Amino acid sequence: MNPRPIDQTPSRLQSPLRARQKRSQVSRACDWCRQRRIKCDSYSPCTNCKARGGNCTKDAAEITSLPRAYREIEALRRQVEDLQGELRKQRAERENDVSSLSINISTPELSVSESICSEQDEARKTVWEGIHLRTARSANETWYGPSSLFSFMGRIANFLSLNFEQAHSHDQMLPDSVSRRLSGPLLGPEHDSSRNHSESQTKNTVATGAYLTPTQEEYFLDLYWNAYHTSLFPILDESEFKQHYRSLWTASGNTRSDSALVDIVVALGMQYGISMLPTMRQQLVVDDNDATIAGRWYYRRCQTLLAYELESPTLATLQCHLLSTVYLCCGSFQNMADSTCAMAVRAAHMLGLHLEPPQSMPRRDREIRKRVWWALCSLDSKIGMKLGRPFLLHQSNTTPTLPGDDVEVAMLSGSSFAPLGDNATWLSFNLQNTKLFLAARAAYTAFFDRDLPLQNGQTMWDDFKVLENQAQFLQPFVERLEQWTEGVPSTLTTRRKDGGRPFANDGTALEIEQFAPLWLQRQRIILELMYHNLNANILRPFISFVPTPSSTLAEEMAFRCARHAIALTNITHQALSSTTILSGWHEAFQWQWNSAMTLVGFVLAYPQSPFTAASRSAIALSVSVFDIFGNSFAVAGSAANIVRNLITKIDFLAKRAWHNQYVSNTKEASNQEMVPPSITELHAEPLMNNGSTVFHTGDAGTLEFNDLTMESMQDVLHMAFDIDQWSDLSGLWPGVGAGGNTVRD
Structure with missing residues (x-):
């Protein structure tokens, strides 16, 4: 085959080369082309969008130069700083608003929170762990917050575990109490062995319960009006x-119609009245020999009747829920009381009580x-601070004003108590x-809602600076609590001997007015006891079992806590x-038990403070208080035994610490050539800073350390952990009831 001539090259080689056309530049491609990464042009719509049906838009942010980008970044940074400054300012204003709470405020704002997770809750970082315990009959654990006595006793248990080198299990620190034997204050052990009760069985049990005669009911109703009312x-x-109560009785006068409100009032009157009787006389009235659940048949019938009013509650329904909560609190069923209080809150809002009543209403x-x-x-x-759980009511703008206490309101109240003078009436206590x-x-809210600068896993007691800062933050609130005492009418205060001041914790004795009505004397005493109890609870977190510097505000707060607990005991x-x-x-x-355990923790944490000896004496005095209460209900008698044993443990630790100090001083003295007599002379017993001895042998009994084993120490603390839920002595000796009789489940 002949080769192809040179002049027969392809046409593409023969045609002259054209210069490559330069692509037109566009400042920004359209969004459709940018998304597909294809070329775009300056037409609108562009050629690609027109040919392929695309949406030719340029809505994206305009591209900027590098200097402009820097300026935008700087502007955003300044905006963030401004927002952070506003946030800090709002937080400071919120704290100032809380701290500026006036005791004489006429309309404090409280209502149910609209959301569990508020903006303030979302901003919080500090988590107070509290403690999980099995305090009821169920095997399930219940959470108690950091302000609860259970949480504080958990800290005591940890301290004793370190000192005795033996762990104290939280699960084993609960006694065999009524709340652990019964599902509630409804049925006795013989009826409560099975949880599967039919509705008919429950109704039959309520119908055949132990009820009172009309005369007996009248007696306990009178007790209610002079006590709880x-x-x-x-x-x-x-x-x-009383008019409603009279209308319930039939013509024969032997039976009355059912009334939930009457039943719960009778139950409270029985619970209080039976507790005033000596233990032997209670057996004639109360089954199961326990005054804390006296009137439980009336309580049970009240709850049965309330079940029909849940959909359409009335004011009487709400009153029943409130009084049922009080009955459960006194009977040591704390979790049931918490739940019943929640039902009361809902009923109150259904009735619109969170709103100011209209003027058209009488x-x-x-x-x-x-x-x-x-x-x-x-x-x-009260329940929230006692159990350390969130409040059910929070701040709102729709809260009614505080109730009146003037003479006109007292005359309209339905009760015929004489005025007290000094513009005070029987309603002034409320x-x-x-x-x-x-x-x-x-x-309480300011202390526990405050965000603390803690690391993960740290507590307030791990960082003394945080503890001291909390003390400084709480100081104004503590002062306002003291200012509250200045607004109490003189007719509601109890005078002191030796020139003492009411509500003071200086140790002066009361000068109880002899010819004042019993209900007025009780108002005065309870108001003062509640003041000391709340102060002790609020200041108790400052009791630190970790060594801290002396002469600090945090230490002063702990000392104040002890002084309030001592005053309450006296x-x-x-x-x-x-x-x-x-x-x-x-x-x-319950207040006395709270104070006694608070003082136990204080003495353990501060063995050399100026108030340790007085606290130790107050603990011994609390034994006498429990002995007196023990004449009426068994839980107090068991509390006395527990505190006696805890006193022995406290003195044992104090004596061991004194012995270690004695050995240390002896070694130091032996290393010196000449030892002054003042250094080597030691007292036979350890001394406090005020020169008094630690050990006592009066109410606490003679100290015997030979038979003191780690097991016995642990057993005592186990029983102490939940004493406010006891109702019999079976927690001390399982299987043994009151009077030494064997209890058979």
């Missing part, structure tokens, strides 16, 4: 209640609605009690030993 919550109209009705609402607020505050809880609640002992003012008052016993 005047010295706790005046939420009932006495005249209307003043008598307006005032009773206000008293019920603020009683619920006080009860919610008003002052509400203000006290508002002040204490403000301090007042309770004097009132019980010389009067009948607090006889059968279950809450007074």
Whole structure:
């Protein structure tokens, strides 16, 4: 095949080369082309979008130069700084608003929070762990917050575990209490062995319960009016209640119609009245020999009747929920009380009690609605701070004003108590009690809602700077609690001997007015005991089991806590030993138990403080208080035994610390050539800073350390951990009931 001639090259080689056309530049491609990374042009719409049906837009942010980008970044940085500054300012204003709470405020704002997770909660970082314990019959654990006595006793247990080198299990620190034997204050052990009760069985049990005669009911109703009505919550109209009660009886006078409100009032009267009787006389009235669940058949029938009112509650329904919560608290069923209080909160909002009553409503009705609402607020505050759980009520702008206490309101209340003078009436106690809880609640909320600069896993007691900062932050709130005492009418205060001041913790004895009505004397004592109890609880977190510097505000707060607990013990002992003012008052016993365990922790944490000897004496005095209460209900007698044993453990640790100090001083003296006599002379017993000895042998008994084993120490602490839920002696000796009789499940 002949080769192809050169001049027969392809046409593409023969055609002249054309210059490559330069692509037109566009400042920015359209969004459709940019998304597909293809070329775009300056037409609108561009050629690609027109040919392929694309959406030719340029809505994206305009591209900027590098200097402009830097300027944008700087502007954003300044904006972030401004927002952070505004946030800090708002937080400071919020803290100032809380700290500026006035005790004389006429309309504190409280209502149910609209959301569990508020903006303030989202900003919080500090988590207070609390403690998980099995305090009920169920095997499930229950959480108690950092302000609860359970949490503080957990810290005591950890301290003792380190000192005795033996772990104290939280699960083993709970006694065999009523709440662990019974599902509730409804059925006895013989009926409560099975949880599967049919509705018919429950109704039959309620119908065949132990009920009183008309005369007996009248007796316990009178006890209620002179006790809980005047010295706790005046939420009932006495005249209307008595008229309603009379209308329930049949013509024969042998039976009456069912009434949930009457039943719960009778139950409270029985619980209080039976607790005032000696133990031997209680056996004639109370089954199971326990005053804390006296009236439980009436309580059970009340709950059965309330089940029909849940969909359409009335004011009487709410009053029943409130009084049921009080009954459960006194009976040591704390979790049931918490749940019942939550039902009361919902019922109150269904009834619109969180709103200011209209002026068109008669003043008598307006005032009773206000008293019920603020009683619920006080009860919610009491339970929340006692158990360390979130409040059910929070700040709002729709809260009614505080109830009145003037003479006109007292005359419209339905009760016929004479005025007290000094512009005070029997309702003034309720008003002052509400203000006290508002002040204490403000301090509690400020303390536990504050964000703390802690590392992961750290607590406030691990960083003394944080602890001291918290003390400085809480100082204004503590001062406002003291200012509250200045607004209490003189007719509601108890005078002191030797020139002492009411509500002071200087140790002066009470000068109880001899010819004052019993209900007025009780109002005065309870108001003062509640003041010391709330102060001790608020200041108790400053008791640190970790060594801290001396002469600090945090240490001063711990000392104040001990002084309030000592004052409460002295007042309770004097009132019980010389009067009948607090006889059968279950809450007074719980306050005393709270103070006794607080002082136990204080003495362990501060063995050389100026208030240790006085605290140690107050612990011994609390044994006498429990002995007096023990004449009426068994839980107090068991508390006395536990505190006696804890005193022995405290003195054992103090003596061991003194012995170690003695050995250390002896070694130092032996290394010196000449030892002054003042250095080598040691007392036979350890001394406190004020020169008094640690050890006592009066109420605590003779100290015997030979038979003191680690097991016995642990057993005692186990029993101590949940004493406010006891109702018999079976926690001390399982299987043995009151009077030494064997209990058979």
